[in-house]
Amino acid sequence: xxxxxxxxxxxxxxxxxxxxxxxxxxxxxxxxxxxxxxxxxxxxxxxxxxxxxxxxxxxxxxxxxxxxxxxxxxxxxxxxxxxxxxxxxxxxxxxxxxxxxxxxxxxxxxxxxxxxxxxxxxxxxxxxxxxxxxxxxxxxxxxxxxxxxxxxxxxxxxxxxxxxxxxxxxxxxxxxxxxxxxxxxxxxxxxxxxxxxxxxxxxxxxxxxxxxxxxxxxxxxxxxxxxx
Amino acid sequence: xxxxxxxxxxxxxxxxxxxxxxxxxxxxxxxxxxxxxxxxxxxxxxxxxxxxxxxxxxxxxxxxxxxxxxxxxxxxxxxxxxxxxxxxxxxxxxxxxxxxxxxxxxxxxxxxxxxxxxxxxxxxxxxxxxxxxxxxxxxxxxxxxxxxxxxxxxxxxxxxxxxxxxxxxxxxxxxxxxxxxxxxxxxxxxxxxxxxxxxxxxxxxxxxxxxxxxxxxxxxxxxxxxxxxxxxxxxxxxxxxxxxxxxxxxxxxxxxxxxxxxxxxxxxxxxxxxxxxxxxxxxxxxx
Numbered sequence: 001x002x003x004x005x006x007x008x009x010x011x012x013x014x015x016x017x018x019x020x021x022x023x024x025x026x027x028x029x030x031x032x033x034x035x036x037x038x039x040x041x042x043x044x045x046x047x048x049x050x051x052x053x054x055x056x057x058x059x060x061x062x063x064x065x066x067x068x069x070x071x072x073x074x075x076x077x078x079x080x081x082x083x084x085x086x087x088x089x090x091x092x093x094x095x096x097x098x099x100x101x102x103x104x105x106x107x108x109x110x111x112x113x114x115x116x117x118x119x120x121x122x123x124x125x126x127x128x129x130x131x132x133x134x135x136x137x138x139x140x141x142x143x144x145x146x147x148x149x150x151x152x153x154x155x156x157x158x159x160x161x162x163x164x165x166x167x168x169x170x171x172x173x174x175x176x177x178x179x180x181x182x183x184x185x186x187x188x189x190x191x192x193x194x195x196x197x198x199x200x201x202x203x204x205x206x207x208x209x210x211x212x213x214x215x216x217x218x219x220x221x222x223x224x225x226x227x228x
Numbered sequence: 229x230x231x232x233x234x235x236x237x238x239x240x241x242x243x244x245x246x247x248x249x250x251x252x253x254x255x256x257x258x259x260x261x262x263x264x265x266x267x268x269x270x271x272x273x274x275x276x277x278x279x280x281x282x283x284x285x286x287x288x289x290x291x292x293x294x295x296x297x298x299x300x301x302x303x304x305x306x307x308x309x310x311x312x313x314x315x316x317x318x319x320x321x322x323x324x325x326x327x328x329x330x331x332x333x334x335x336x337x338x339x340x341x342x343x344x345x346x347x348x349x350x351x352x353x354x355x356x357x358x359x360x361x362x363x364x365x366x367x368x369x370x371x372x373x374x375x376x377x378x379x380x381x382x383x384x385x386x387x388x389x390x391x392x393x394x395x396x397x398x399x400x401x402x403x404x405x406x407x408x409x410x411x412x413x414x415x416x417x418x419x420x421x422x423x424x425x426x427x428x429x430x431x432x433x434x435x436x437x438x439x440x441x442x443x444x445x446x447x448x449x450x451x452x453x454x455x456x457x458x459x460x461x462x463x464x465x466x467x468x469x470x471x472x473x474x475x476x477x478x479x480x481x482x483x484x485x486x487x488x489x490x491x492x493x494x495x496x497x498x499x500x501x502x503x504x505x506x507x508x509x510x511x512x513x514x515x
Binding site for chain 1: 405419420422424425426428429430431433438
């Protein structure tokens with residue numbers, strides 16, 4: 001669940017105004033595409049959600065955490081309610097598929113028994129059964145991104161946020177990946193996907209939030225957007 | 229998590245090796261300076277011990293027993309560590325043994341006075357002690373080499389000053405090198421740390437393997453540094469003894485200071501290792 005009210009964000013070092021009065025509401029269980037050209041503020045919005053940056057003013061609520069007031073010490077707790085997926089997968093190169101996913105559970109202090117039960121289930125969900133022992137370098141881009149999604153899912157987050165998850169994939173793999181996100185959403189997890197791939201967005205009848213120059217310029221136009 | 233620490237030492241073998249080597253090198257350089265200073269200090273101690281104060285007994289107290297009794301009074305004087313009575317007969321004998329006997333012909337022992345050989349705790353207070361000794365009833369005259377004492381005090385002050393400054397510089401330099409080495413080692417793990425942060429690892433959880441790693445590397449560096457220092461010290465003092473000033477120089481035995489050196493090396497190693505580890509990842513934890 002995400003609530004943005006009149007959110008303003010400038011970057012200290014450059015003074016650039018990244019977001020200027022953004023209002024956004026994503027409810028529990030929704031599937032939302034966040035679209036816009038590069039430099040529009042999509043990634044800044046993501047960073048506000050994950051707590052990597054803090055807004056100058058306004059109101060930012062993520063999964064019941066007040067991100068304007070949250071203490072640094074509490075950030076790990078908040079992040080456990082999120083699953084984050086990046087364009088460049090961000091897997092640990094010297095760990096195999098299984099360990100990359102299990103690692104995320106170990107980090108939050110899950111028991112060995114829970115890990116052994118949960119990881120194979122998630123790997124099967126994303127379609128990677130039988131690849132547990134492979135290293136990331138031995139996988140295709142689509143498979144690597146599935147590992148990243150499995151890692152994001154493994155701690156049962158309330159929401160998945162994905163920043164250009166198909167940026168490095170061909171159209172067929174991209175479509176498969178979106179279908180996976182749709183499946184995850186149908187299982188009850190909120191999904192927020194940042195992308196600039198028009199065809200992909202148009203292939204799904206989902207809510208589309210358009211952002212440009214730090215403003216939300218349209219919200220809700222299901223299934224279609226253009227850059228005009 | 230302890231396993232994580234060990235695992236990362238293994239997987240970052242080259243960096244671990246560099247870290248241990250640098251801890252070792254810094255410790256050996258620091259230790260060598262400290263041991264040199266210690267040896268100079270001991271040497272001065274020895275020389276100081278040879279710088280005795282002699283108190284001559286008044287001729288009026290010719291009787292040996294009476295003269296001896298003054299020793300107790302002398303011992304009460306501040307800064308006196310030991311008193312040795314030398315009778316005029318002994319004094320003459322000592323004198324005769326040093327010089328040609330023919331010079332002494334016809335001279336009897338009454339030329340010499342009974343005397344006390346006095347050793348002091350602190351040579352810096354020689355002047356005051358000498359004055360106090362002269363006040364003791366029955367003491368006729370006190371002989372002391374003020375100028376030697378001054379020289380020793382000066383040398384000691386210079387040595388301890390120089391070694392302190394050197395050690396301070398070395399501690400600073402080694403901290404800097406350590407921090408940079410570990411920073412290099414952790415640079416490659418920025419990604420790993422960023423991922424850990426993203427999935428909600430607490431800072432303590434992320435830090436712990438680095439702390440354990442620093443601890444293990446510190447202990448390794450300290451231990452190996454100790455062994456290397458031991459070998460090096462014995463090598464240097466051994467060849468020094470062989471080549472020059474045999475008998476004059478008596479270096480401190482390494483075994484006498486070994487437990488202290490080991491404890492200090494391990495402590496500094498652990499300190500540098502843990503501090504370096506924590507410091508190096510501090511920036512990555514801010515996200």
